[in-house]
Amino acid sequence: MLVRRFERTGSINDLNRAVDVADMAVDATPQDHPDRAACLNTLGNCLGSRFERTGSMDDLNRAVDVTGKAVNIIPQNHPDRAICLNNLGAWLGKRFKRTGSIDDLNRAVDIAGEAINATPQDYPNRASLLNNFGNWLNSRFKRTDSMDDLNRAIDVTGEAVNATPQDHPDRAAYLNSLGVWLSNRFERTGSMDDLNYAIDVTNEAVNAIPQDHPGRAVYLNSFGTCLGKRFERTGSMDDLNRAVDVAGEAVNATPQDHPDQASYLNNLGGWFGKRFQQTGSMDDLNRAVDITGEAVNVISQDHPDRARWLSNLGNWLSNRFERTGSMDDLNRAVDIAGEAVNATPQDHPGRAGCLHNLGRILNSRFERTGSINDLNCAVDVTTEAVDVTP
Template identity: 30%
Template structure:
């Protein structure tokens, strides 16, 4: 959760604020005074968006903040940053790359105009961090994640703890470290995640409208640490004791976030899906401890907030794929425990939609959903489902691989997706499609071969045109030799 406060957010109705603005226009008000009126209108629209979730309110807010930037040159950086913040909210709802590009451009403009190292620079840089983070989510490019962590850390260092933005930046940098931990599994990232999430909650004022978000992020950190007990979802040793302290604390943090939050739609969906996910993890831990009845009851409790979260999420939102995947996991676990045919169908449908949506806006989410679907279908010998899920996996894995500019980042995605290819091949063989299985193996080899030859667009695009042409021609000749050699 990465909420960002607006300058001068108020509780006024947009209609009342627009009326006041028209009076100001009629009186010829200009400069800073007009900018304040425009800010009031933009803030009112943003507040209504968080209550109702209508993207048109965000577009109205963007228009008013842009007008404020033109009206008040002395505070142009402030208003340009508000434009960027609001566009990131809009992107979270629409998934439109144009909204993200516009947000990044505005954030870069604001950051470049502010005095580096000043609190205002830090606030603008924190918005640019959000843009890099969103781009990482959209492409899986770990270079963007590294850049977001580095810039976010600098921004945090430039803010005094007493600044209202400190808790926000602290919590967001913690979540960035968590994303990197989940991909690269470096322990210092997890330790940093938990520390920063706690510091953000402790530093925030009890009246901070975003405090629910920081509780949510603390829940994320604790839930991630809880999962380290269960490598590959099994107990590390036969006599190990299941420790529920972190998962119970995470559930409590999410429930606190829901209780104190002022957000009725946009933020609420995030808190709901995380609460549901934590309950799923608790049910799995209970199952590993042999407490089956408690596990089934907890799974039923998990489905409720997950289903509500999906219902509150726009069909075009980048996070929809992730939320569908989580709902599919909850229903999958419930289906395995109860054997209910309707739960099987519901889980399958959630995984399928998660894969489809992930290919459109978030290929990492498609890989995760395909992974869960393939493993589950394998346990049921549902070979046709595996074949379908494997098709989504291959397309998403290729998109993620091609988005990386650093070799270790490409290798991380190859490791994440390569092993699942064997499940798809096995399913095709069981269906009697030996030729298709061979083709699937070759398609997997093609991705690996491109890694060895360096055929990664993110890198090739950096070469001068003539050098790129010569290199591409040389690689083509190597490929032809390899093909002719069989």
């Protein structure tokens, strides 16, 4: 009940108390007791929920460990085995998002698939299991570029939506997931049907969730991202303006210490930057620099998205230099673009883009100062960008 109240109100005190109570329940349950798996699973859920609120890796690692123990001791034919498997897959997937570990992601996909296979078609929570399976398949697509994974993610999440009544409280979450996966496929294939459908279902998700719901920012962010992508494809300023407004609403709905705040700030900064490119508004460009800088400042040093956001900040600073001639902006852009390259693994698909950005900004500084060192570095990193591009 404490967790349910936290989910509705966002009260961290309720969540902390829920973790303590679940811990005591595990300690009070003998190793061979038939309810021990359920107690471990509950503790894992409480710890995982607290990670989602606070970003604590200790909580997430412990959620993986205790839920793994629950899976190991629950009988193969137990009706709750699928739930335990689903939860373990969820925490492994969350850990992948935080650390970038492909081993965790592959385990999340395998375990989520096992959870679905362990349930009949009429299982009451089957839609939730399908949605989670789609989530990790999509995450693996983003890491490996496997279209098989993305297509399968769309299929299983669509199945989750179709299996969920219109008035079900989880329907908004499944619609949001489906919209994000469709948006990802649009980026890969250019299908406007996918993008338009993505906008429709993410908008439906936003409309289906109460104004004061703690998770509303997630759906607003997704909706804004889809609108922004349609602007990029069609040039519609209506879509871009709406993307800015919706992304701003997502930021405003997110607590300052929320682990997703950096992501929402980065997206909002991106849409301000895009609008500057269309209108020339220095107010929009300044906001892009400030907001993206704020995102970089609040994200952890080891976050897998840090390099991409650093690269974005470097771009906006470079754009401002081109408008104002500020060498402070240009020098900062070079430093930040270099930091983005250093933060990107050698085999990461985004490395070529970071290298290209650094080369372009170094060349801008060479043109301004005549520094042959900058020109040589620009040639080297641009050549490397070409070499690592498939």
